[in-house]
Amino acid sequence: MAPKLCVLCETAKAMLRRPKTGQQICRDCFFYVFETEVHNTIVEAKLFKSGDSVAIGASGGKDSTVLAYVMKTLNERYKYGLELFLLSIDEGITGYRDDSLETVKRNQQQYDMPLKILSYDELYGWTMDAIVAQVGRKNNCTFCGVFRRQALDRGAAMLGVDHIVTGHNADDIAETILMNIMRGDIARLGRCTAICTQGEDTIKRSKPFKYAYEKEIVMYAYFKKLDYFSTECIYSPDAYRGHARAFLKDLEAARPSAIIDIIHSGEAFEVKEEVKATQHVQQTCQRCGYMSSNPLCKACTLLEGLERGSAESGLTERARKKLEAEGPTPENIRTIPFFNKTPSGNPGLSIAVEIPA
């Protein structure tokens, strides 16, 4: 069978079929269209302005490794004028994160970008290994997710950046849309397709790979021979996401455009004003100053539960009431350093001097 030619340049041998369009294209045209689509996503959403400092949330995995490479490439090619950093969170998972952080350290050299690593241990006084030892393997992903989100913001504040970009790809977003539909989480359904989110006082967060298929990200990494780490978290199974993922992959096998179609559907949902009105107003955590929809942010609630030996109290109403009945929060309990992002654009991290009751 004669080799098929690339439908774009019509000269080189086609090397892959684009899932989004079905086009058969060669390696060089693939690099070009993949990078250009990300560039168009960035430009159309007006994600950056010249002079911005941007932290790339880097786990050492495929998505963030490709993101770092592509951000560096585009920043140079299109003269975005961005100062780029790598920001990694060390959850403290022996045999998993310690290995993937080695990959990030190599990326730091390869891409010549400053790297900041912030650990759960440093910020919360707890590693995930220690948390799992206390809470078991049932709700550990809740702790990890809440802690990672806040750690990224705090790491970004330490770096003094304006913006965090993460490697979330089209498959991840489609998965999240499905999960929010299946859980009836209308508030999150309304937010999860946004390319850029920004809380009242936190750093901007965006997803330049929002429309990039996982298949293309992996192909890009393979063809470019990028150095990435691929091992499942040893505490892994977020079972619910796993089901959504398997379902989505089956859909994609039957119809490759399914992923982009789901994102389109997600974007088209409009959340009614009455529904929005029932959502909590953003406020600031009394204890650590981080944005929160309750007087105490989720991370502080979870941390207090861990510190008081009642990890469940951050998760269920019943356990929370039980802990409250045991008495007020002890004065000397470990807390998260106070988050102080000043509006002047000079964010910093200070140490809590007092703990409001």
Added chain:
Amino acid sequence: MSSDNLSLKIEFGGGLELLFSKQRSHNITIPAIVRKDDSTSSLPQENDVETKPADITYLIHHLRDHLLKERPELFIENKTVRPGILVLVNDTDWELEGEGDYQLKNGDEIVFISTLHGG
């Protein structure tokens, strides 16, 4: 003809190597003519067994039976690779090469990459 063998280079990536002795690269030899039902247990010798030239569908079964060390369900599903695993034939997406029906040639390099591991 049926005694001919094919030498193949097999690569696993994206975490799939964990199922194959944590080794990314393998050199294997398979028969050029195989049973049409993809059974890898014996070479087709009897006359009444239907045969075919070895293709990727056969290779997937061969890898499961002879190279895979654990959790076959993470590799094979419904006689093909599990959705989310990319296959490349000599660096070309197998979707351009007929997927499972691609007839293997001596010296081919087949790469399997999982896309399912964390980002």
